[in-house]
Amino acid sequence: MIKNRSTLLILFVFWFQLSLGQTRDTLEYSLATPYNTVLTHLGYLQEDSYYPNVAGKVFDPGVVPEDEAIRLAIKLKQVLDGQGIFIEMDELPRKTDYIDSVTNRPRYYLTKKYPDLYLEKKGKRWYYSNKTVASIEDWHKEVYPLGLDKLLEVLPSFGTVKIMGLHLWQLFGLLIITLASFILHKLFTFLIEKLIIQLLLRFGYQKLANEVIVPVAKPVSFLVIFPLLILLVPVLQLPITMNKYVILILRAIWPVFAIIFFYRLVDIISFYFAKMADKTESTLDDQLVPLVRKVLKTFVVVVGGLFILDNLEFDITGLIAGISIGGLAFALAAQDTIKNFFGSLMIFVDRPFQVGDWITSGDVDGTVEEVGFRSTRIRTFRNSVMYIPNGVITNQMIDNHGLRKYRRFMTRVALTYDTPPELIEAFVTGLEEIVKQHPNTRKDYYEIHFNDMGASSLDVLFYIFFKVPSWSDELRSRHEVLLEIVKLAEKLGVNFAFPTQTLHVETFPEKKGNSPEYDKSSEELKKVLEDYKKGKEQ
Numbered sequence: 001m002i003k004n005r006s007t008l009l010i011l012f013v014f015w016f017q018l019s020l021g022q023t024r025d026t027l028e029y030s031l032a033t034p035y036n037t038v039l040t041h042l043g044y045l046q047e048d049s050y051y052p053n054v055a056g057k058v059f060d061p062g063v064v065p066e067d068e069a070i071r072l073a074i075k076l077k078q079v080l081d082g083q084g085i086f087i088e089m090d091e092l093p094r095k096t097d098y099i100d101s102v103t104n105r106p107r108y109y110l111t112k113k114y115p116d117l118y119l120e121k122k123g124k125r126w127y128y129s130n131k132t133v134a135s136i137e138d139w140h141k142e143v144y145p146l147g148l149d150k151l152l153e154v155l156p157s158f159g160t161v162k163i164m165g166l167h168l169w170q171l172f173g174l175l176i177i178t179l180a181s182f183i184l185h186k187l188f189t190f191l192i193e194k195l196i197i198q199l200l201l202r203f204g205y206q207k208l209a210n211e212v213i214v215p216v217a218k219p220v221s222f223l224v225i226f227p228l229l230i231l232l233v234p235v236l237q238l239p240i241t242m243n244k245y246v247i248l249i250l251r252a253i254w255p256v257f258a259i260i261f262f263y264r265l266v267d268i269i270s271f272y273f274a275k276m277a278d279k280t281e282s283t284l285d286d287q288l289v290p291l292v293r294k295v296l297k298t299f300v301v302v303v304g305g306l307f308i309l310d311n312l313e314f315d316i317t318g319l320i321a322g323i324s325i326g327g328l329a330f331a332l333a334a335q336d337t338i339k340n341f342f343g344s345l346m347i348f349v350d351r352p353f354q355v356g357d358w359i360t361s362g363d364v365d366g367t368v369e370e371v372g373f374r375s376t377r378i379r380t381f382r383n384s385v386m387y388i389p390n391g392v393i394t395n396q397m398i399d400n401h402g403l404r405k406y407r408r409f410m411t412r413v414a415l416t417y418d419t420p421p422e423l424i425e426a427f428v429t430g431l432e433e434i435v436k437q438h439p440n441t442r443k444d445y446y447e448i449h450f451n452d453m454g455a456s457s458l459d460v461l462f463y464i465f466f467k468v469p470s471w472s473d474e475l476r477s478r479h480e481v482l483l484e485i486v487k488l489a490e491k492l493g494v495n496f497a498f499p500t501q502t503l504h505v506e507t508f509p510e511k512k513g514n515s516p517e518y519d520k521s522s523e524e525l526k527k528v529l530e531d532y533k534k535g536k537e538q
Contacts, residue, residue, distance in 0.1 A: 031125040034108040035092040060127040082143040082234030084244030188221035219260040226254040251311035259304035266296045343390030357402025406465035414457035414497040457497030
């Protein structure tokens, strides 16, 4: 925790004072500057110069009693050691009248990790502030939770023998932590691979078990083990350099397993959403699931990367600010892309069409093949592929033929003029029967009538609806109905008319003209009309 040559020299002076027989009550110390106060605190808590009663002098005696000051001095050093916080002695001010440039007060802040850890001048001496005194207990519980601080009193009693720079109890503690981690890893892996997977297989989720749960079993165990290691390593009170980098590495590796876990968790959620999408008639949600999966995985990787950088003590505030400014510039430069992205969101929310629908939008007429985040792919009836930006298609009128419940079919059946009325009535009745018998026609509404007398034919209106899902089914139904009409006409002896012209020569010397002669008077015509009415009434 103390790192430079001048500090080592002062520690040597401490040792020299002890060698001369000075007692702990006569040891010299100084609180004149922030440098001297920190050196007094940490210097008299080293293994070779352990005098906590002197180290406790760094707290204001008018605020903190001596016994309490000794206890707080020890706990504060344990916090700094447990967190692997270096105190660079060369950076500490050696001025008695030092003023902090931010607060404009006689204060000195030791580390950014603990904003309330600072020294302040009282009279001619520099003491740890009252805020520091009030926060030491909370910091200590944070670094050593669950009663782990009790181990700080028990473990050192195993002896002071050193091997490779570490005490015997420290090596013993490392061995126990390693064995415990190995056992926990095997236990969690067993529970996940055996119990959970067997449960999934029993309910028929074999794909989920083999492709998702098995790869995530080990990362889950490490996800639990690494936080335990981060809690236990500070208890070993390793040398400050080793402790700093061990904790730093553990904190940097732990988010890696978290990324793997949540990355696989996205697959589990996507698998569940895909099952739900299969139960719906819409195909848009089938395509939305993989898009959501990609977005969530990207989010997991980005957020996990920021956590890793933060645990490595990189200042990610500037990075996030840079991303925000860069994002604003990118948004201005990519307005069309963002517009298309929100257009795709509107398509997924409003669902004006889905994959497989036949739509008409502007000059585009075809079948929807894919809806992406930027554009919609449409297969035209020329078999070409058109990509329409989603921002464009959402601002146009869309005629969705795929959402039709019924598909209209209208034609005119032309009969020859020599077809008698009784035959026309029988033919119309037969057409109605064709509609009633066909499985894909709408039965509650159709129009079949002798509708017009054309230039060369008697026209029967045939207006019906098909209840079919696709254009191919509609064409197939049309084929079947028209074929039945032809069969009906052949069976009844109905002749279909086609455009014809007849040339009439009005007169020949030996022949009368073809024009009829109207020689009945008005009274005779009225009598014929009355006879027709009486015949209809009977």
